[in-house]
Amino acid sequence: xxxxxxxxxxxxxxxxxxxxxxxxxxxxxxxxxxxxxxxxxxxxxxxxxxxxxxxxxxxxxxxxxxxxxxxxxxxxxxxxxxxxxxxxxxxxxxxxxxxxxxxxxxxxxxxxxxxxxxxxxxxxxxxxxxxxxxxxxxxxxxxxxxxxxxxxxxxxxxxxxxxxxxxxxxxxxxxxxxxxxxxxxxxxxxxxxxxxxxxxxxxxxxxxxxxxxxxxxxxxxxxxxxxxxxxxxxxxxxxxxxxxxxxxxxxxxxxxxxxxxxxxxxxxxxxxxxxxxxxxxxxxxxxxxxxxxxxxxxxxxxxxxxxxxxxxxxxxxxxxxxxxxxxxxxxxxxxxxxxxxxxxxxxxxxxxxxxxxxxxxxxxxxxxxxxxxxxxxxxxxxxxxxxxxxxxxxxxxxxxxxxxxxxxxxxxxxxxxxxxxxxxxxxxxxxxxxxxxxxxxxxxxxxxxxxxxxxxxxxxxxxxxxxxxxxxxxxxxxxxxxxxxxxxxxxxxxxxxxxxxxxxxxxxxxxxxxxxxxxxxxxxxxxxxxxxxxxxxxxxxxxxxxxxxxxxxxxxx
Amino acid sequence: xxxxxxxxxxxxxxxxxxxxxxxxxxxxxxxxxxxxxxxxxxxxxxxxxxxxxxxxxxxxxxxxxxxxxxxxxxxxxxxxxxxxxxxxxxxxxxxxxxxxxxxxxxxxxxxxxxxxxxxxxxxxxxxxxxxxxxxxxxxxxxxxxxxxxxxxxxxxxxxxxxxxxxxxxxxxxxxxxxxxxxxxxxxxxxxxxxxxxxxxxxxxxxxxxxxxxxxxxxxxxxxxxxxxxx
Numbered sequence: 028x029x030x031x032x033x034x035x036x037x038x039x040x041x042x043x044x045x046x047x048x049x050x051x052x053x054x055x056x057x058x059x060x061x062x063x064x065x066x067x068x069x070x071x072x073x074x075x076x077x078x079x080x081x082x083x084x085x086x087x088x089x090x091x092x093x094x095x096x097x098x099x100x101x102x103x104x105x106x107x108x109x110x111x112x113x114x115x116x117x118x119x120x121x122x123x124x125x126x127x128x129x130x131x132x133x134x135x136x137x138x139x140x141x142x143x144x145x146x147x148x149x150x151x152x153x154x155x156x157x158x159x160x161x162x163x164x165x166x167x168x169x170x171x172x173x174x175x176x177x178x179x180x181x182x183x184x185x186x187x188x189x190x191x192x193x194x195x196x197x198x199x200x201x202x203x204x205x206x207x208x209x210x211x212x213x214x215x216x217x218x219x220x221x222x223x224x225x226x227x228x229x230x231x232x233x234x235x236x237x238x239x240x241x242x243x244x245x246x247x248x249x250x251x252x253x254x255x256x257x258x259x260x261x262x263x264x265x266x267x268x269x270x271x272x273x274x275x276x277x278x279x280x281x282x283x284x285x286x287x288x289x290x291x292x293x294x295x296x297x298x299x300x301x302x303x304x305x306x307x308x309x310x311x312x313x314x315x316x317x318x319x320x321x322x323x324x325x326x327x328x329x330x331x332x333x334x335x336x337x338x339x340x341x342x343x344x345x346x347x348x349x350x351x352x353x354x355x356x357x358x359x360x361x362x363x364x365x366x367x368x369x370x371x372x373x374x375x376x377x378x379x380x381x382x383x384x385x386x387x388x389x390x391x392x393x394x395x396x397x398x399x400x401x402x403x404x405x406x407x408x409x410x411x412x413x414x415x416x417x418x419x420x421x422x423x424x425x426x427x428x429x430x431x432x433x434x435x436x437x438x439x440x441x442x443x444x445x446x447x448x449x450x451x452x453x454x455x456x457x458x459x460x461x462x463x464x465x466x467x468x469x470x471x472x473x474x475x476x477x478x479x480x481x482x483x484x485x486x487x488x489x490x491x492x493x494x495x496x497x498x499x500x501x502x503x504x505x506x507x508x509x510x511x512x513x514x515x516x517x518x519x520x521x522x523x524x525x526x527x528x529x530x531x532x533x534x535x536x537x538x539x540x541x542x543x544x545x546x547x548x549x550x551x552x553x554x555x556x557x558x559x560x561x562x563x564x565x566x567x568x569x570x571x572x573x574x575x576x577x578x579x580x581x582x583x584x
Numbered sequence: 585x586x587x588x589x590x591x592x593x594x595x596x597x598x599x600x601x602x603x604x605x606x607x608x609x610x611x612x613x614x615x616x617x618x619x620x621x622x623x624x625x626x627x628x629x630x631x632x633x634x635x636x637x638x639x640x641x642x643x644x645x646x647x648x649x650x651x652x653x654x655x656x657x658x659x660x661x662x663x664x665x666x667x668x669x670x671x672x673x674x675x676x677x678x679x680x681x682x683x684x685x686x687x688x689x690x691x692x693x694x695x696x697x698x699x700x701x702x703x704x705x706x707x708x709x710x711x712x713x714x715x716x717x718x719x720x721x722x723x724x725x726x727x728x729x730x731x732x733x734x735x736x737x738x739x740x741x742x743x744x745x746x747x748x749x750x751x752x753x754x755x756x757x758x759x760x761x762x763x764x765x766x767x768x769x770x771x772x773x774x775x776x777x778x779x780x781x782x783x784x785x786x787x788x789x790x791x792x793x794x795x796x797x798x799x800x801x802x803x804x805x806x807x808x809x810x811x812x813x814x
Contacts, residue, residue: 162605211607219606219639416632417716420686456801457794465801472795478624502686505625506659509679512625 042305042371047437049301050530056542057345057384059328061391062398063299064552066235066568068405072226073578076102080240080575082247084145089255090114091248094149097240098139099575101226106165106233107136108240109145111153112248120171122205122277125459127157129169130202131244135237137163137216155206155213162216165233168207170241173198173275180249180264185257189265195272196334199555199567201245203275209234222409229405230292231551235568242274242569243576273570276553279563280462283543284453287479290517290527292410296550297526299408300390303401307393308371310400313364320396322360327571328392329353331554339558341539345384352385356392415523418516420502424495427504427518431489434521437530438482439489450536453477464540464562480534484514601643601777609776610635612783613648615790620652622678629682629713636712640739643776644709647751649785651677651706659683660701667701674755675704681713688720692762702757708750711740714760724763729756737767 048054060067072078078101087093097108111132119128132153136144144163151158155169172178176190176198183190209231211217221227246269253261286293332350337343359376366372370393377389394401431439443449452467454475467473478484488511495504501519505512521527532538541558548556553566604612614631618624630648637644659679660667667683669675680701684691691699704710707729714736718725724737734742734750742750750756795801 161603211605214603214605214608217606413632416628417688417720418682418686419689420683421689454795455793456797457791458797458802460794463795463801465795470801471798472801475793475795502683505686506679506683509623509626509657509682512623512682513628514625516625516628 038302038305038309042308044301044304046525046528047530049297050526050528052529052531052538052542054383054387055529055546056539057382057387058546058549059388059391060549060552060554061300061394062402063303063394063405063408064550065229065231065408066239066552066572068229068408069232069235069239070572070578071402071405073099073101073575076226078102078575079579080243081579082243083139085247085251087112087248087251091252091255094145095244095247096140096145097243097575099236099240104137104224104226105139106236107139108237108244109134109136109140109148109152110241110244111149113153115171117174120174122171122203124206124279124281124461126205127154129153129155129205130172131241131248132169133166133237133241133244134160134164134168135166135233135240137165137221159214161214162220164215165221165227166207166209166237167213167215168204168234168237168241170202170204170245170274172202173200177201177249181252181256184249184253184262184264185260187257187260187262189262189268192268192271195268197336198275199271199334199570200273200275201249202241203277203565204238204241205277207234207238207276228409230296230409235551238274238276238568239572239575242272243574245272245274246574269574270571273554273567273572275565275567276548277563277565278544278548280464280540282547283540284462284477284479286529286543286547287481287533289410289412291412291415291520291524294524294527295408295410298524299404300394301526302407303394303397303404304374304390306400307397308368308374310370310397311368313369317396318364321392324392324395325353325357325360328388329357331571335555335557337557339560341541341561342556342558345382348382348384349388352381353388355380356385356389415520416516418501418505418512419519420500420505422501422519423497424492424499424501424504425497427501427515428489428492428497430518430521431485431492434525435482435485435489435518435528438485438532441482441486441532441535443483443486447536448532449480449483449534451534451538453479453534467534478513480532481514481517481528482532483534484511485518487511488514488518601779602783603775604638604645604778604783606635606638609638609645609778612786612790613645615793616786617648617652617678617789619789619792621655622652622657626678626682629685630678630709633678633681633709633712636715637708638776641776642708642711642740642747642751643778644712645778645786646782647706647708649782649789650754651709652789653785656705662687665696665698665700667699668703675702677704677706677709680704681710684710685713685716685720688717691717691760692721697762699760700757701760703755704757705755707753707756707758710758711736715739721762724765724767726761726763726765728759728761729753735763735765735767737765739767741767 078099080099082097084096091112092114093112095110099106115128115130134148134152160167179194180190227233250263332353377386441448450467451464452473454463454465454472456463491508491511539561541561541564544564545556548566553568554570555567557565610631613634614627617627617630634644634648656676658669658673658676660675660683661670714725718737724735727734732746
């Protein structure tokens with residue numbers, strides 16, 4: 028946010044969406060991937076800088092067991108995905124974060140690994156959380172096969188045929204990751220180690236690179252197994268089928284608290300998108316090129332909606348809304364532009380006409396034609412949280428009350444005495460060490476509640492402050508009330524970070540964790556959001572995108 | 585204290601241990617401090633403090649453990665020149681450190697340019713908070729302790745023997761004074777190694793923040809249950 032380009036050109040305030048509109052769970056739970064999504068940021072850089080890719084190691088046996096190395100060579104540094112392929116008995120295949128064995132395990136290595144490095148990694152990476160990696164590694168991840176599609180594809184190719192397109196579309200990926208760890212987890216390099224590197228300074232770039240290279244591996248492993256099985260007659264998977272395949276991801280409740288625990292980071296993600304959207308809305312005219320790009324983006328959204336499947340009742344309804352709204356948008360665009368500030372007019376029409384799902388899809392579609400105007404905002408999406416960690420103890424109690432009234436009205440208005448408003452609580456389970464949601468009135472452990480119910484924390488702070496003299500200083504208040512320290516820090520960060528807080532009650536009975544997850548996953552660039560319950564989901568990454576080796580070909584050409 | 589002293593000697597004198605990343609160190613210290621009974625906000629301060637020490641090549645996990653394993657929340661009674669506990673018992677380094685950071689702009693604002701703090705337990709834990717003060721007022725802060733000197737800016741400058749002695753001190757009274765001496769941090773390739781005993785003990789405290797599973801929570805808490813073999 029410090030960067031000057033964040034506010035240049037200066038966009039009139041009327042074109043910004045208010046945090047009270049943007050930061051609601053219902054809208055966050057309708058987020059769509061867009062130009063500023065992290066995998067798009069990665070691919071743009073790779074293309075612009077002419078990165079090249081190769082696979083120096085492929086040491087995999089006929090059963091599909093072994094190791095491989097994929098190198099991504101940028102202008103200054105090279106990163107390598109080290110992949111270990113395993114032969115996993117079906118009874119051990121689980122997407123839960125607590126599984127202990129997988130079909131394949133991965134790490135992103137900083138540089139090109141030596142064979143000693145590979146041996147060290149082989150002794151650790153296949154064990155994931157139970158192993159140790161080092162500051163030479165930037166991520167740790169694993170993936171399981173989509174059994175149904177994987178077997179179908181291998182069988183078809185082994186017989187010299189291509190797989191059935193309907194089967195491909197029904198699943199959308201050969202393997203799905205069940206966790207991708209970065210940032211210092213299990214001994215990996217800390218974020219600070221890489222934060223200054225331009226290619227990794229945007230959020231989650233190492234993780235996205237790791238998943239993109241993993242997608243390449245999933246193609247290689249099915250071709251390899253088909254050849255082992257079918258010999259000479261085996262076919263190679265057609266490129267246009269490869270293109271349809273992404274990497275799946277299965278994600279549980281563990282992801283949801285992230286958005287709440289990193290308020291400044293989330294603000295910067297949201298602010299970048301909202302700034303981008305405000306810039307587009309403020310444009311006075313529509314060029315021919317922009318209109319044609321807009322229609323192309325709408326077509327891509329239609330194709331995405333066509334192949335987007337879910338059986339979850341909430342998502343089924345949202346998909347119905349989306350498909351209907353995309354048709355309405357298409358009809359509306361036939362007679363567009365038709366007003367002053369046509370982009371803004373389009374949005375105002377959508378706000379009055381479409382479902383939240385359709386509106387948020389349109390935000391992504393409207394951003395698409397405007398790379399020159401908005402892509403630079405990707406540089407503003409990371410956060411130096413430590414630089415803003417300190418509490419200003421000199422701030423008065425009155426100033427604190429003012430902040431809460433201005434930025435937390437949505438929280439102060441909640442009546443937590445109503446059971447519906449405090450029905451759930453977040454905790455960490457002793458057995459799995461993972462975040463969980465419990466029923467406050469029926470389950471044990473309320474005294475160990477995690478500080479994620481920000482609305483309740485804010486209201487409690489407000490009540491406590493009211494008992495103090497307005498001129499007292501925050502530092503004095505906190506010596507007497509250390510229990511409010513976490514919320515005082517958040518509140519002090521709020522004025523500079525309008526999009527930092529999810530403006531909904533995260534302990535209400537009707538709160539759906541999948542809404543938090545969808546927002547985060549959309550910023551990653553995920554498509555085909557498919558809730559399997561209200562607490563865990565499957566998605567796809569890189570579907571329809573080029574493969575790294577195709578980028579190499581472009582670089583050479 | 586004997587238990588903590590043993591942990592400390594393991595890291596201060598014998599360079600064997602586990603190399604945790606800063607992220608791991610902070611996560612562990614955050615949970616352990618909360619598990620020991622401190623507030624979430626103080627737990628954040630503890631994590632940030634030990635993370636800062638880690639980044640400066642100093643293992644702070646053992647001193648944190650010594651500070652929180654039998655917590656005393658003794659907060660300072662403040663005057664312009666002296667911060668001391670109300671009952672004469674040593675101050676809690678986390679509460680005191682947080683207050684130093686909170687009042688960074690006013691600590692040296694009045695006519696005095698010295699502040700005496702203490703006695704305080706595990707005084708090395710104050711270093712990150714003093715660094716926060718220094719960053720806020722854009723300067724450095726000199727620490728005088730039993731005739732020895734440490735300088736804190738965006739890192740610590742002192743001799744190895746003083747640092748080692750300061751790490752081992754279970755209680756100290758220190759005097760802070762403002763310095764205009766800005767200095768560049770030594771980017772020495774020091775790694776903070778944590779003792780396995782310390783990690784185990786902090787883990788045990790961290791586990792106090794977790795909730796045992798019940799049949800109901802197993803069935804509903806994570807919302808899974810369907811087969812993944814599809």
